[in-house]
Amino acid sequence: MDREYRVLNKQVFTKDHFQIVPIRNMDQLDIMKWRNEQIYHLRQNKPLTELDQSHYFTRTIANLFNQEKPNQILFSYVENGKCLGYGGLVHINWVDRNAEISFIMDTQLEKEYFSHHWFTYLSLIEEVAFKELQLHKIYVYAFDLRPHLYTVLEHNGFIKEAELKEHCYFNDAYKSVIIHSKWNKL
Incomplete structure (x- = not known):
């Protein structure tokens, strides 16, 4: 393992x-590639370069590990050591005990295994959020572009x-944002 989160x-x-x-x-170059391919549903306004990604990993991510209350906790999502995705808890609000997934x-x-990987990932990130960090609420903030995501979220209790x-301006049009939430029942 590269490093550990103090929190x-x-x-x-x-x-x-x-x-x-x-x-x-x-995993940073794979992550950059996926982010650039999927920019249409991310809050990212231009394609990332290798230099952008390197700076992000050295200037932002590296500093998260020793913080008692980082604003984000990011993970590589792996199967048998191979990275298949990444994500985490972002915009963590330690006072109100909530975070965005x-x-x-x-x-x-995505085409064939979208639901399977989202189901698996949600169960893992919920363990982090609710059991490990004792957060009260987690939520998904998504441009209204992928209704198949909402089905997965709702089947997982969100x-x-x-x-x-019409909350965000993207690709010359205003897009609505859908927020799905889940509360800690532990």
Whole structure:
């Protein structure tokens, strides 16, 4: 393992053959590629370069590991050591005990395995959020572009909490944002 998050007692979370582990430097180019391929549904306004990604990993991500209350905790999502995606808890609000869920997977897996990987990832990130960090609420903030995501979220106990009409300007059009939330019942 590259490194460990100070805020977490447990670093590796496992379900079947899948794990989330503290984000690995070795995955940064794959992550950049997937982000650039899927820019249409991300809050990213231009394609990333290798230099952008390198700076992000050295200037932002590297500093997260020793913080008592980082604003994000990112993981590589792996199967048998191979990175299939990445994500984590972002925009963490330690006072109100909530965080946004972030996740993207290898673009080639989306068509056939989208639901499977989202289901698996959600169970892993919920363990981090609810059991490890004792957060009260987690949520997904998504441009209204992928209704198949909402089905997965709702099957995992997330509730559509809000729709922000024409909230973001992207590709010369205003897009609504859908927020699905889940509360800690532990």
